[in-house]
Amino acid sequence: MTFDKKLSAIAMRVEQRLADFLSGTRGPAAPPEKLAEAMRYAALGGGKRLRPFLLVESASIFGVRLENALDAAAALECVHNYSLVHDDLPAMDNDAIRRGRDTVHIAFDEATAILAGDGLLTLAFEILAAPETHSDSAVRGELALGLARASGWAGMAGGQSLDLEAEGKSLTVDEIRRLQALKTGALIEYACTAGAVLGQAIGKDRAALEAYGRLLGQAFQLADDLLDVTGDAAKLGKKAGKDQDAGKATLVSTLGIEKARAELSRLETEAITTLERFGERADSLRETARFVSHREH
Amino acid sequence: MTFDKKLSAIAMRVEQRLADFLSGTRGPAAPPEKLAEAMRYAALGGGKRLRPFLLVESASIFGVRLENALDAAAALECVHNYSLVHDDLPAMDNDAIRRGRDTVHIAFDEATAILAGDGLLTLAFEILAAPETHSDSAVRGELALGLARASGWAGMAGGQSLDLEAEGKSLTVDEIRRLQALKTGALIEYACTAGAVLGQAIGKDRAALEAYGRLLGQAFQLADDLLDVTGDAAKLGKKAGKDQDAGKATLVSTLGIEKARAELSRLETEAITTLERFGERADSLRETARFVSHREH
Numbered sequence: 026m027t028f029d030k031k032l033s034a035i036a037m038r039v040e041q042r043l044a045d046f047l048s049g050t051r052g053p054a055a056p057p058e059k060l061a062e063a064m065r066y067a068a069l070g071g072g073k074r075l076r077p078f079l080l081v082e083s084a085s086i087f088g089v090r091l092e093n094a095l096d097a098a099a100a101l102e103c104v105h106n107y108s109l110v111h112d113d114l115p116a117m118d119n120d121a122i123r124r125g126r127d128t129v130h131i132a133f134d135e136a137t138a139i140l141a142g143d144g145l146l147t148l149a150f151e152i153l154a155a156p157e158t159h160s161d162s163a164v165r166g167e168l169a170l171g172l173a174r175a176s177g178w179a180g181m182a183g184g185q186s187l188d189l190e191a192e193g194k195s196l197t198v199d200e201i202r203r204l205q206a207l208k209t210g211a212l213i214e215y216a217c218t219a220g221a222v223l224g225q226a227i228g229k230d231r232a233a234l235e236a237y238g239r240l241l242g243q244a245f246q247l248a249d250d251l252l253d254v255t256g257d258a259a260k261l262g263k264k265a266g267k268d269q270d271a272g273k274a275t276l277v278s279t280l281g282i283e284k285a286r287a288e289l290s291r292l293e294t295e296a297i298t299t300l301e302r303f304g305e306r307a308d309s310l311r312e313t314a315r316f317v318s319h320r321e322h
Numbered sequence: 323m324t325f326d327k328k329l330s331a332i333a334m335r336v337e338q339r340l341a342d343f344l345s346g347t348r349g350p351a352a353p354p355e356k357l358a359e360a361m362r363y364a365a366l367g368g369g370k371r372l373r374p375f376l377l378v379e380s381a382s383i384f385g386v387r388l389e390n391a392l393d394a395a396a397a398l399e400c401v402h403n404y405s406l407v408h409d410d411l412p413a414m415d416n417d418a419i420r421r422g423r424d425t426v427h428i429a430f431d432e433a434t435a436i437l438a439g440d441g442l443l444t445l446a447f448e449i450l451a452a453p454e455t456h457s458d459s460a461v462r463g464e465l466a467l468g469l470a471r472a473s474g475w476a477g478m479a480g481g482q483s484l485d486l487e488a489e490g491k492s493l494t495v496d497e498i499r500r501l502q503a504l505k506t507g508a509l510i511e512y513a514c515t516a517g518a519v520l521g522q523a524i525g526k527d528r529a530a531l532e533a534y535g536r537l538l539g540q541a542f543q544l545a546d547d548l549l550d551v552t553g554d555a556a557k558l559g560k561k562a563g564k565d566q567d568a569g570k571a572t573l574v575s576t577l578g579i580e581k582a583r584a585e586l587s588r589l590e591t592e593a594i595t596t597l598e599r600f601g602e603r604a605d606s607l608r609e610t611a612r613f614v615s616h617r618e619h
Binding site: 056060107114117135139144150154163165172174183189207 | 346349350351352353354356357358361404408411413414431432433434436437439440441443444445447448450451452453459460462463464466467469470471473474475476477479480481482483484486487504
Protein backbone atom coordinates (compact mmCIF):
# COMPACT_ATOMS: atom_id res chain seq x y z
CA MET A 26 0.00 0.00 0.00
CA THR A 27 1.33 3.46 -0.82
CA PHE A 28 1.78 5.91 2.06
CA ASP A 29 -1.05 8.15 0.86
CA LYS A 30 -3.46 5.22 0.76
CA LYS A 31 -2.39 4.07 4.22
CA LEU A 32 -2.85 7.58 5.60
CA SER A 33 -6.34 7.89 4.15
CA ALA A 34 -7.34 4.35 5.17
CA ILE A 35 -6.53 5.15 8.78
CA ALA A 36 -8.10 8.59 8.49
CA MET A 37 -11.32 6.86 7.49
CA ARG A 38 -11.25 4.58 10.53
CA VAL A 39 -10.53 7.56 12.81
CA GLU A 40 -13.39 9.44 11.17
CA GLN A 41 -15.76 6.54 11.86
CA ARG A 42 -14.69 6.34 15.48
CA LEU A 43 -15.02 10.08 15.92
CA ALA A 44 -18.48 9.99 14.32
CA ASP A 45 -19.41 7.25 16.75
CA PHE A 46 -18.28 9.27 19.78
CA LEU A 47 -19.92 12.39 18.37
CA SER A 48 -23.24 10.70 17.75
CA GLY A 49 -23.97 11.51 21.38
CA THR A 50 -25.31 8.04 22.13
CA ARG A 51 -22.37 6.70 24.14
CA GLY A 52 -22.64 8.73 27.34
CA PRO A 53 -25.27 8.42 30.06
CA ALA A 54 -27.16 11.53 28.80
CA ALA A 55 -27.84 13.00 25.36
CA PRO A 56 -26.15 16.34 24.60
CA PRO A 57 -28.16 19.33 23.35
CA GLU A 58 -28.53 19.04 19.56
CA LYS A 59 -27.20 22.41 18.41
CA LEU A 60 -23.94 22.03 20.32
CA ALA A 61 -23.56 18.42 19.20
CA GLU A 62 -24.08 19.50 15.58
CA ALA A 63 -21.40 22.19 15.87
CA MET A 64 -18.97 19.69 17.39
CA ARG A 65 -19.60 17.23 14.55
CA TYR A 66 -19.15 20.03 12.01
CA ALA A 67 -15.86 20.96 13.67
CA ALA A 68 -14.41 17.48 13.96
CA LEU A 69 -15.81 15.42 11.09
CA GLY A 70 -15.35 15.47 7.35
CA GLY A 71 -11.90 16.84 6.89
CA GLY A 72 -8.24 16.91 7.73
CA LYS A 73 -5.44 14.48 7.08
CA ARG A 74 -5.75 13.08 10.62
CA LEU A 75 -1.98 13.16 10.87
CA ARG A 76 -1.85 13.13 14.68
CA PRO A 77 -4.11 10.06 15.03
CA PHE A 78 -2.05 8.38 12.30
CA LEU A 79 1.13 9.02 14.27
CA LEU A 80 -0.45 7.60 17.41
CA VAL A 81 -1.72 4.51 15.61
CA GLU A 82 1.59 3.85 13.83
CA SER A 83 3.66 4.47 16.97
CA ALA A 84 1.49 2.05 18.91
CA SER A 85 1.72 -0.55 16.15
CA ILE A 86 5.50 -0.75 16.62
CA PHE A 87 4.72 -2.33 20.00
CA GLY A 88 2.11 -4.69 18.63
CA VAL A 89 -1.01 -2.62 19.41
CA ARG A 90 -3.70 -3.33 16.84
CA LEU A 91 -5.42 -0.46 15.03
CA GLU A 92 -8.76 -1.25 16.67
CA ASN A 93 -7.22 -0.83 20.12
CA ALA A 94 -5.59 2.51 19.31
CA LEU A 95 -8.61 4.21 17.75
CA ASP A 96 -10.18 5.57 20.93
CA ALA A 97 -7.00 7.32 22.02
CA ALA A 98 -6.51 8.51 18.43
CA ALA A 99 -10.03 9.95 18.36
CA ALA A 100 -9.43 11.73 21.68
CA LEU A 101 -6.27 13.31 20.32
CA GLU A 102 -8.09 14.47 17.20
CA CYS A 103 -10.80 16.05 19.38
CA VAL A 104 -8.13 18.18 21.03
CA HIS A 105 -6.57 19.14 17.69
CA ASN A 106 -9.95 20.19 16.34
CA TYR A 107 -10.90 22.12 19.49
CA SER A 108 -7.70 24.12 19.03
CA LEU A 109 -8.56 24.90 15.41
CA VAL A 110 -12.06 26.08 16.35
CA HIS A 111 -10.79 28.40 19.10
CA ASP A 112 -7.79 29.63 17.06
CA ASP A 113 -10.14 30.60 14.22
CA LEU A 114 -12.30 32.81 16.48
CA PRO A 115 -12.51 36.55 15.71
CA ALA A 116 -10.64 37.41 18.92
CA MET A 117 -7.82 35.03 17.93
CA ASP A 118 -6.71 34.50 14.31
CA ASN A 119 -10.08 35.59 12.87
CA ASP A 120 -10.26 33.00 10.08
CA ALA A 121 -13.42 32.49 8.05
CA ILE A 122 -12.25 29.51 5.99
CA ARG A 123 -10.80 26.20 7.18
CA ARG A 124 -10.39 23.04 5.05
CA GLY A 125 -12.15 24.89 2.24
CA ARG A 126 -15.35 25.67 4.13
CA ASP A 127 -16.75 28.12 6.68
CA THR A 128 -15.14 28.00 10.11
CA VAL A 129 -17.41 27.05 13.02
CA HIS A 130 -18.15 30.58 14.23
CA ILE A 131 -19.22 31.51 10.69
CA ALA A 132 -21.29 28.38 10.06
CA PHE A 133 -22.90 28.65 13.52
CA ASP A 134 -22.12 31.61 15.78
CA GLU A 135 -19.29 32.72 18.02
CA ALA A 136 -20.76 31.49 21.29
CA THR A 137 -21.45 28.06 19.79
CA ALA A 138 -17.90 27.90 18.43
CA ILE A 139 -16.45 28.63 21.88
CA LEU A 140 -18.67 25.94 23.43
CA ALA A 141 -17.96 23.45 20.62
CA GLY A 142 -14.24 23.84 21.30
CA ASP A 143 -14.81 23.45 25.03
CA GLY A 144 -16.96 20.40 24.37
CA LEU A 145 -14.37 18.73 22.12
CA LEU A 146 -11.58 19.35 24.64
CA THR A 147 -13.67 17.86 27.43
CA LEU A 148 -14.79 14.92 25.29
CA ALA A 149 -11.14 14.02 24.71
CA PHE A 150 -10.65 13.44 28.43
CA GLU A 151 -13.98 11.63 28.70
CA ILE A 152 -12.74 9.22 26.03
CA LEU A 153 -9.30 8.75 27.58
CA ALA A 154 -10.72 8.13 31.06
CA ALA A 155 -13.19 5.50 29.82
CA PRO A 156 -12.28 1.84 30.47
CA GLU A 157 -12.89 1.01 26.77
CA THR A 158 -9.78 2.97 25.78
CA HIS A 159 -7.42 0.63 27.64
CA SER A 160 -8.02 -2.06 30.22
CA ASP A 161 -5.26 -0.74 32.51
CA SER A 162 -6.29 2.41 34.37
CA ALA A 163 -2.63 3.36 34.85
CA VAL A 164 -2.23 3.50 31.04
CA ARG A 165 -5.37 5.61 30.71
CA GLY A 166 -4.09 7.92 33.44
CA GLU A 167 -0.78 8.36 31.69
CA LEU A 168 -2.52 9.08 28.38
CA ALA A 169 -4.70 11.73 30.03
CA LEU A 170 -1.82 13.33 31.95
CA GLY A 171 0.29 13.53 28.79
CA LEU A 172 -2.54 15.01 26.74
CA ALA A 173 -3.31 17.62 29.40
CA ARG A 174 0.34 18.67 29.55
CA ALA A 175 0.74 18.74 25.76
CA SER A 176 -2.41 20.76 25.17
CA GLY A 177 -2.60 23.03 28.21
CA TRP A 178 -1.03 26.27 29.39
CA ALA A 179 2.53 24.89 29.21
CA GLY A 180 1.76 23.27 25.84
CA MET A 181 -0.49 24.09 22.91
CA ALA A 182 -2.67 26.74 24.62
CA GLY A 183 0.49 28.42 25.92
CA GLY A 184 1.90 28.42 22.39
CA GLN A 185 -1.22 30.11 21.05
CA SER A 186 -0.86 32.74 23.78
CA LEU A 187 2.76 33.38 22.77
CA ASP A 188 1.68 33.51 19.12
CA LEU A 189 -0.90 36.21 19.82
CA GLU A 190 1.62 38.22 21.82
CA ALA A 191 4.14 37.92 18.99
CA GLU A 192 2.06 39.62 16.32
CA GLY A 193 3.90 42.57 14.88
CA LYS A 194 6.96 41.95 17.09
CA SER A 195 10.28 40.62 15.89
CA LEU A 196 11.16 37.46 17.76
CA THR A 197 14.56 35.87 18.14
CA VAL A 198 15.11 32.45 16.58
CA ASP A 199 14.97 30.91 20.08
CA GLU A 200 11.67 32.63 20.85
CA ILE A 201 10.19 31.37 17.59
CA ARG A 202 11.38 27.85 18.37
CA ARG A 203 9.80 27.92 21.83
CA LEU A 204 6.53 29.29 20.46
CA GLN A 205 6.35 26.58 17.80
CA ALA A 206 7.43 23.81 20.15
CA LEU A 207 4.43 24.65 22.31
CA LYS A 208 1.85 25.59 19.71
CA THR A 209 2.36 22.75 17.21
CA GLY A 210 5.18 20.58 18.49
CA ALA A 211 3.72 19.47 21.82
CA LEU A 212 0.67 17.74 20.37
CA ILE A 213 2.63 16.02 17.58
CA GLU A 214 5.18 14.80 20.09
CA TYR A 215 2.33 13.61 22.29
CA ALA A 216 0.85 11.62 19.39
CA CYS A 217 4.03 9.56 19.19
CA THR A 218 4.51 9.28 22.95
CA ALA A 219 0.88 8.23 23.40
CA GLY A 220 1.44 5.39 20.94
CA ALA A 221 4.36 4.25 23.07
CA VAL A 222 2.26 4.55 26.26
CA LEU A 223 -0.56 2.51 24.70
CA GLY A 224 2.04 -0.07 23.73
CA GLN A 225 3.44 0.06 27.27
CA ALA A 226 6.89 0.78 25.87
CA ILE A 227 9.56 1.84 28.32
CA GLY A 228 13.18 3.03 28.45
CA LYS A 229 14.98 3.58 25.15
CA ASP A 230 12.00 2.49 23.05
CA ARG A 231 9.87 5.18 24.54
CA ALA A 232 12.63 7.79 24.47
CA ALA A 233 13.19 7.09 20.77
CA LEU A 234 9.54 7.79 19.97
CA GLU A 235 9.59 10.96 22.06
CA ALA A 236 12.64 12.17 20.15
CA TYR A 237 11.08 11.22 16.83
CA GLY A 238 7.89 13.09 17.75
CA ARG A 239 9.82 16.19 18.75
CA LEU A 240 11.82 16.25 15.51
CA LEU A 241 8.74 15.52 13.42
CA GLY A 242 6.88 18.36 15.11
CA GLN A 243 9.66 20.76 14.22
CA ALA A 244 9.74 19.48 10.63
CA PHE A 245 5.97 19.81 10.37
CA GLN A 246 6.01 23.43 11.48
CA LEU A 247 8.91 24.36 9.24
CA ALA A 248 7.22 22.74 6.23
CA ASP A 249 4.05 24.64 7.15
CA ASP A 250 5.91 27.94 7.28
CA LEU A 251 7.56 27.21 3.93
CA LEU A 252 4.16 26.42 2.42
CA ASP A 253 2.78 29.69 3.76
CA VAL A 254 5.41 31.47 1.67
CA THR A 255 5.56 29.21 -1.38
CA GLY A 256 2.27 27.25 -1.39
CA ASP A 257 -0.91 27.98 -3.29
CA ALA A 258 -4.29 28.58 -1.70
CA ALA A 259 -6.18 25.97 -3.75
CA LYS A 260 -4.01 23.13 -2.50
CA LEU A 261 -3.84 24.48 1.06
CA GLY A 262 -7.62 24.94 1.40
CA LYS A 263 -6.82 28.23 3.10
CA LYS A 264 -5.25 31.55 2.24
CA ALA A 265 -1.47 31.45 1.60
CA GLY A 266 0.79 34.20 2.89
CA LYS A 267 -1.38 34.48 5.98
CA ASP A 268 1.46 34.57 8.48
CA GLN A 269 3.35 37.13 6.42
CA ASP A 270 0.25 39.34 6.18
CA ALA A 271 -0.28 39.09 9.94
CA GLY A 272 3.34 40.10 10.51
CA LYS A 273 4.01 36.80 12.25
CA ALA A 274 7.62 35.85 12.73
CA THR A 275 8.48 32.38 11.44
CA LEU A 276 11.79 30.57 11.02
CA VAL A 277 11.40 31.10 7.27
CA SER A 278 11.11 34.87 7.58
CA THR A 279 13.99 34.93 10.05
CA LEU A 280 16.40 32.39 8.54
CA GLY A 281 15.40 32.81 4.88
CA ILE A 282 13.98 30.14 2.56
CA GLU A 283 17.26 28.38 1.78
CA LYS A 284 18.41 27.95 5.37
CA ALA A 285 14.91 26.87 6.36
CA ARG A 286 14.92 24.21 3.63
CA ALA A 287 18.31 22.94 4.80
CA GLU A 288 17.06 22.70 8.39
CA LEU A 289 13.94 20.86 7.27
CA SER A 290 16.09 18.35 5.44
CA ARG A 291 18.28 17.86 8.53
CA LEU A 292 15.21 17.35 10.76
CA GLU A 293 13.80 14.77 8.33
CA THR A 294 17.06 12.79 8.40
CA GLU A 295 17.38 12.99 12.18
CA ALA A 296 13.78 11.91 12.72
CA ILE A 297 14.34 8.86 10.51
CA THR A 298 17.60 8.06 12.33
CA THR A 299 15.91 7.92 15.75
CA LEU A 300 13.80 5.03 14.48
CA GLU A 301 16.75 2.74 13.72
CA ARG A 302 16.24 0.45 16.70
CA PHE A 303 12.76 -0.55 15.49
CA GLY A 304 13.86 -1.91 12.08
CA GLU A 305 11.12 -2.33 9.50
CA ARG A 306 8.40 -2.04 12.17
CA ALA A 307 8.94 1.73 11.90
CA ASP A 308 8.83 1.98 8.09
CA SER A 309 5.52 3.74 8.23
CA LEU A 310 6.87 6.42 10.60
CA ARG A 311 9.88 6.86 8.30
CA GLU A 312 7.53 7.50 5.41
CA THR A 313 5.64 9.94 7.61
CA ALA A 314 8.82 11.94 8.18
CA ARG A 315 9.30 12.12 4.39
CA PHE A 316 5.66 13.00 3.80
CA VAL A 317 5.64 15.76 6.42
CA SER A 318 8.81 17.31 5.05
CA HIS A 319 7.75 17.27 1.39
CA ARG A 320 3.98 17.82 1.57
CA GLU A 321 2.34 20.42 -0.65
CA HIS A 322 -0.70 21.07 1.54
CA MET B 323 -17.02 26.18 64.51
CA THR B 324 -19.87 28.01 62.79
CA PHE B 325 -20.72 26.96 59.23
CA ASP B 326 -19.50 30.26 57.76
CA LYS B 327 -16.13 29.85 59.47
CA LYS B 328 -15.81 26.27 58.31
CA LEU B 329 -16.66 27.27 54.74
CA SER B 330 -14.07 30.02 54.70
CA ALA B 331 -11.42 27.88 56.43
CA ILE B 332 -11.70 25.28 53.67
CA ALA B 333 -11.92 27.99 51.01
CA MET B 334 -8.54 29.24 52.25
CA ARG B 335 -6.97 25.79 51.97
CA VAL B 336 -8.42 25.35 48.46
CA GLU B 337 -7.12 28.80 47.54
CA GLN B 338 -3.61 27.83 48.72
CA ARG B 339 -3.68 24.58 46.74
CA LEU B 340 -4.95 26.37 43.64
CA ALA B 341 -2.24 29.01 44.01
CA ASP B 342 0.30 26.22 44.26
CA PHE B 343 -0.92 24.55 41.05
CA LEU B 344 -1.18 27.92 39.31
CA SER B 345 2.34 28.98 40.27
CA GLY B 346 3.40 27.06 37.17
CA THR B 347 6.25 25.31 38.94
CA ARG B 348 4.69 21.84 39.24
CA GLY B 349 4.71 20.68 35.63
CA PRO B 350 7.73 19.70 33.52
CA ALA B 351 7.73 23.06 31.65
CA ALA B 352 6.96 26.63 32.67
CA PRO B 353 3.84 28.18 31.08
CA PRO B 354 4.01 31.54 29.27
CA GLU B 355 3.66 34.32 31.84
CA LYS B 356 0.74 36.31 30.40
CA LEU B 357 -1.51 33.28 30.14
CA ALA B 358 -0.49 32.07 33.60
CA GLU B 359 -1.28 35.50 35.04
CA ALA B 360 -4.73 35.51 33.44
CA MET B 361 -5.44 32.02 34.81
CA ARG B 362 -4.40 33.10 38.31
CA TYR B 363 -6.56 36.22 37.99
CA ALA B 364 -9.51 34.03 36.95
CA ALA B 365 -9.16 31.37 39.62
CA LEU B 366 -7.65 33.04 42.70
CA GLY B 367 -8.87 35.61 45.19
CA GLY B 368 -12.58 35.11 45.22
CA GLY B 369 -15.62 32.93 45.38
CA LYS B 370 -17.14 30.90 48.17
CA ARG B 371 -15.50 27.71 46.85
CA LEU B 372 -18.76 25.91 47.44
CA ARG B 373 -18.04 23.05 45.02
CA PRO B 374 -14.65 22.20 46.56
CA PHE B 375 -16.29 22.42 49.99
CA LEU B 376 -18.93 19.89 48.93
CA LEU B 377 -16.24 17.57 47.60
CA VAL B 378 -14.16 17.84 50.75
CA GLU B 379 -17.13 17.34 53.09
CA SER B 380 -18.55 14.45 51.05
CA ALA B 381 -15.17 12.73 51.10
CA SER B 382 -14.81 13.31 54.85
CA ILE B 383 -17.92 11.19 55.48
CA PHE B 384 -15.82 8.24 54.29
CA GLY B 385 -12.79 9.16 56.35
CA VAL B 386 -10.83 11.04 53.67
CA ARG B 387 -8.72 13.74 55.30
CA LEU B 388 -8.87 17.31 53.98
CA GLU B 389 -5.26 17.16 52.81
CA ASN B 390 -6.06 14.18 50.59
CA ALA B 391 -9.11 15.78 49.00
CA LEU B 392 -7.58 19.16 48.13
CA ASP B 393 -6.12 18.21 44.74
CA ALA B 394 -9.44 16.92 43.43
CA ALA B 395 -11.15 19.95 44.98
CA ALA B 396 -8.75 22.31 43.22
CA ALA B 397 -9.33 20.54 39.90
CA LEU B 398 -13.07 20.96 40.29
CA GLU B 399 -12.66 24.65 41.08
CA CYS B 400 -10.53 25.07 37.93
CA VAL B 401 -13.44 23.79 35.86
CA HIS B 402 -15.95 26.03 37.66
CA ASN B 403 -13.75 29.07 37.05
CA TYR B 404 -13.10 28.18 33.41
CA SER B 405 -16.87 28.15 32.90
CA LEU B 406 -17.24 31.59 34.48
CA VAL B 407 -14.50 33.04 32.26
CA HIS B 408 -16.06 31.67 29.07
CA ASP B 409 -19.64 32.49 30.12
CA ASP B 410 -18.62 36.10 30.76
CA LEU B 411 -17.23 36.56 27.22
CA PRO B 412 -18.86 39.15 24.94
CA ALA B 413 -20.19 36.41 22.62
CA MET B 414 -21.81 34.68 25.61
CA ASP B 415 -23.31 36.56 28.56
CA ASN B 416 -21.17 39.67 28.01
CA ASP B 417 -20.46 40.44 31.65
CA ALA B 418 -17.91 43.07 32.67
CA ILE B 419 -18.03 42.52 36.44
CA ARG B 420 -17.60 39.28 38.39
CA ARG B 421 -17.02 39.02 42.16
CA GLY B 422 -16.91 42.81 42.26
CA ARG B 423 -14.04 43.24 39.78
CA ASP B 424 -13.36 43.26 36.04
CA THR B 425 -13.99 39.98 34.25
CA VAL B 426 -10.97 38.35 32.58
CA HIS B 427 -11.62 39.62 29.06
CA ILE B 428 -11.86 43.18 30.45
CA ALA B 429 -8.80 42.92 32.69
CA PHE B 430 -6.77 41.23 29.90
CA ASP B 431 -8.30 40.77 26.46
CA GLU B 432 -10.78 38.47 24.80
CA ALA B 433 -8.25 36.08 23.27
CA THR B 434 -6.45 35.71 26.59
CA ALA B 435 -9.76 35.06 28.35
CA ILE B 436 -10.61 32.27 25.90
CA LEU B 437 -7.17 30.72 26.39
CA ALA B 438 -7.28 31.16 30.18
CA GLY B 439 -10.55 29.22 30.24
CA ASP B 440 -9.08 26.54 27.99
CA GLY B 441 -6.01 26.39 30.20
CA LEU B 442 -8.01 26.03 33.44
CA LEU B 443 -10.17 23.28 31.95
CA THR B 444 -7.10 21.38 30.79
CA LEU B 445 -5.29 21.92 34.09
CA ALA B 446 -8.20 20.27 35.90
CA PHE B 447 -7.57 17.03 34.01
CA GLU B 448 -3.82 17.35 34.46
CA ILE B 449 -4.40 17.51 38.22
CA LEU B 450 -6.87 14.61 38.30
CA ALA B 451 -4.62 12.38 36.19
CA ALA B 452 -1.57 13.02 38.38
CA PRO B 453 -0.62 10.24 40.85
CA GLU B 454 -0.50 12.78 43.72
CA THR B 455 -4.29 13.15 43.59
CA HIS B 456 -4.91 9.54 44.59
CA SER B 457 -2.65 6.51 44.76
CA ASP B 458 -5.15 4.30 42.90
CA SER B 459 -5.25 5.03 39.18
CA ALA B 460 -8.76 3.55 38.95
CA VAL B 461 -9.98 6.23 41.40
CA ARG B 462 -8.24 8.95 39.39
CA GLY B 463 -9.82 7.61 36.20
CA GLU B 464 -13.26 7.65 37.72
CA LEU B 465 -12.77 11.21 38.98
CA ALA B 466 -11.69 12.33 35.50
CA LEU B 467 -14.49 10.50 33.70
CA GLY B 468 -17.08 11.98 36.05
CA LEU B 469 -15.71 15.49 35.68
CA ALA B 470 -15.63 15.24 31.89
CA ARG B 471 -19.23 14.07 31.80
CA ALA B 472 -20.43 16.69 34.28
CA SER B 473 -18.70 19.58 32.53
CA GLY B 474 -18.87 18.62 28.84
CA TRP B 475 -21.42 18.74 26.05
CA ALA B 476 -23.96 16.58 27.94
CA GLY B 477 -23.29 18.54 31.14
CA MET B 478 -22.31 22.11 31.95
CA ALA B 479 -21.23 23.20 28.44
CA GLY B 480 -24.44 21.71 27.05
CA GLY B 481 -26.42 23.67 29.62
CA GLN B 482 -24.74 26.90 28.60
CA SER B 483 -25.62 26.12 24.97
CA LEU B 484 -29.29 25.60 25.92
CA ASP B 485 -29.18 28.81 27.96
CA LEU B 486 -27.96 30.84 24.98
CA GLU B 487 -30.63 29.30 22.75
CA ALA B 488 -33.28 30.11 25.33
CA GLU B 489 -32.79 33.87 25.38
CA GLY B 490 -36.02 35.65 24.55
CA LYS B 491 -37.92 32.35 24.23
CA SER B 492 -40.48 31.08 26.69
CA LEU B 493 -39.47 27.66 27.98
CA THR B 494 -41.64 25.06 29.63
CA VAL B 495 -40.94 24.17 33.25
CA ASP B 496 -39.39 20.88 32.08
CA GLU B 497 -37.12 22.67 29.62
CA ILE B 498 -35.95 25.05 32.34
CA ARG B 499 -35.28 22.14 34.67
CA ARG B 500 -33.20 20.33 32.04
CA LEU B 501 -31.24 23.50 31.23
CA GLN B 502 -30.47 24.12 34.89
CA ALA B 503 -29.69 20.47 35.63
CA LEU B 504 -26.97 20.65 32.97
CA LYS B 505 -25.70 24.20 33.43
CA THR B 506 -25.42 24.31 37.23
CA GLY B 507 -26.65 21.01 38.57
CA ALA B 508 -24.18 18.65 36.93
CA LEU B 509 -21.07 20.16 38.50
CA ILE B 510 -22.60 20.45 41.97
CA GLU B 511 -23.77 16.85 41.78
CA TYR B 512 -20.28 15.88 40.63
CA ALA B 513 -18.73 17.62 43.64
CA CYS B 514 -20.64 15.29 45.98
CA THR B 515 -20.13 12.18 43.83
CA ALA B 516 -16.41 12.91 43.54
CA GLY B 517 -16.16 13.00 47.33
CA ALA B 518 -17.75 9.55 47.42
CA VAL B 519 -15.37 8.31 44.67
CA LEU B 520 -12.36 9.63 46.58
CA GLY B 521 -13.68 7.86 49.67
CA GLN B 522 -14.21 4.71 47.57
CA ALA B 523 -17.83 4.58 48.67
CA ILE B 524 -20.13 2.17 46.87
CA GLY B 525 -23.76 1.10 46.69
CA LYS B 526 -26.29 3.01 48.80
CA ASP B 527 -23.65 5.28 50.33
CA ARG B 528 -22.66 6.54 46.92
CA ALA B 529 -26.24 6.72 45.66
CA ALA B 530 -27.21 8.81 48.69
CA LEU B 531 -24.50 11.37 47.92
CA GLU B 532 -25.50 11.46 44.26
CA ALA B 533 -29.10 12.14 45.25
CA TYR B 534 -28.02 14.78 47.77
CA GLY B 535 -25.87 16.47 45.12
CA ARG B 536 -28.71 16.49 42.62
CA LEU B 537 -31.17 18.00 45.10
CA LEU B 538 -28.61 20.52 46.33
CA GLY B 539 -27.87 21.59 42.75
CA GLN B 540 -31.55 22.25 42.18
CA ALA B 541 -31.82 24.17 45.45
CA PHE B 542 -28.72 26.21 44.58
CA GLN B 543 -30.14 27.26 41.23
CA LEU B 544 -33.55 28.09 42.60
CA ALA B 545 -32.00 30.20 45.38
CA ASP B 546 -29.88 31.91 42.72
CA ASP B 547 -32.93 32.72 40.62
CA LEU B 548 -34.76 34.05 43.67
CA LEU B 549 -31.74 36.24 44.50
CA ASP B 550 -31.72 37.57 40.96
CA VAL B 551 -35.25 38.86 41.57
CA THR B 552 -35.01 39.84 45.21
CA GLY B 553 -31.29 40.30 45.98
CA ASP B 554 -29.28 43.49 46.01
CA ALA B 555 -26.27 44.16 43.82
CA ALA B 556 -23.87 45.12 46.62
CA LYS B 557 -24.24 41.76 48.36
CA LEU B 558 -24.23 39.79 45.12
CA GLY B 559 -21.08 41.45 43.76
CA LYS B 560 -22.85 41.61 40.40
CA LYS B 561 -25.88 43.24 38.88
CA ALA B 562 -29.24 41.97 40.16
CA GLY B 563 -32.16 41.45 37.80
CA LYS B 564 -29.73 40.28 35.12
CA ASP B 565 -31.70 37.25 34.04
CA GLN B 566 -34.90 39.26 33.91
CA ASP B 567 -33.23 41.93 31.80
CA ALA B 568 -31.88 39.30 29.43
CA GLY B 569 -35.35 37.81 29.10
CA LYS B 570 -34.11 34.52 30.51
CA ALA B 571 -36.73 32.09 31.65
CA THR B 572 -36.23 30.84 35.22
CA LEU B 573 -38.42 28.76 37.51
CA VAL B 574 -39.09 31.94 39.49
CA SER B 575 -40.45 33.81 36.47
CA THR B 576 -42.47 30.75 35.44
CA LEU B 577 -43.78 29.48 38.80
CA GLY B 578 -43.86 32.80 40.63
CA ILE B 579 -41.93 33.74 43.79
CA GLU B 580 -44.15 31.95 46.30
CA LYS B 581 -44.22 28.60 44.52
CA ALA B 582 -40.48 28.85 43.90
CA ARG B 583 -39.89 29.46 47.64
CA ALA B 584 -42.04 26.44 48.52
CA GLU B 585 -40.10 24.26 46.10
CA LEU B 586 -36.80 25.48 47.51
CA SER B 587 -37.95 24.58 50.99
CA ARG B 588 -38.98 21.10 49.81
CA LEU B 589 -35.60 20.56 48.09
CA GLU B 590 -33.77 21.61 51.25
CA THR B 591 -35.71 19.10 53.35
CA GLU B 592 -35.28 16.29 50.83
CA ALA B 593 -31.55 16.93 50.50
CA ILE B 594 -31.16 16.72 54.28
CA THR B 595 -33.26 13.54 54.39
CA THR B 596 -31.00 11.71 51.90
CA LEU B 597 -28.16 12.08 54.41
CA GLU B 598 -29.89 10.14 57.19
CA ARG B 599 -27.78 7.00 56.82
CA PHE B 600 -24.57 8.90 57.61
CA GLY B 601 -25.67 10.19 61.04
CA GLU B 602 -23.64 13.07 62.43
CA ARG B 603 -20.83 12.48 59.91
CA ALA B 604 -23.02 14.40 57.44
CA ASP B 605 -23.86 17.36 59.70
CA SER B 606 -21.70 19.64 57.62
CA LEU B 607 -23.56 18.70 54.43
CA ARG B 608 -26.87 19.27 56.22
CA GLU B 609 -25.72 22.76 57.13
CA THR B 610 -24.67 23.25 53.53
CA ALA B 611 -28.20 22.48 52.36
CA ARG B 612 -29.52 25.12 54.77
CA PHE B 613 -26.86 27.61 53.75
CA VAL B 614 -27.49 27.14 50.03
CA SER B 615 -31.24 27.55 50.45
CA HIS B 616 -31.08 30.66 52.63
CA ARG B 617 -28.00 32.50 51.32
CA GLU B 618 -28.18 36.19 50.50
CA HIS B 619 -25.36 36.28 47.94
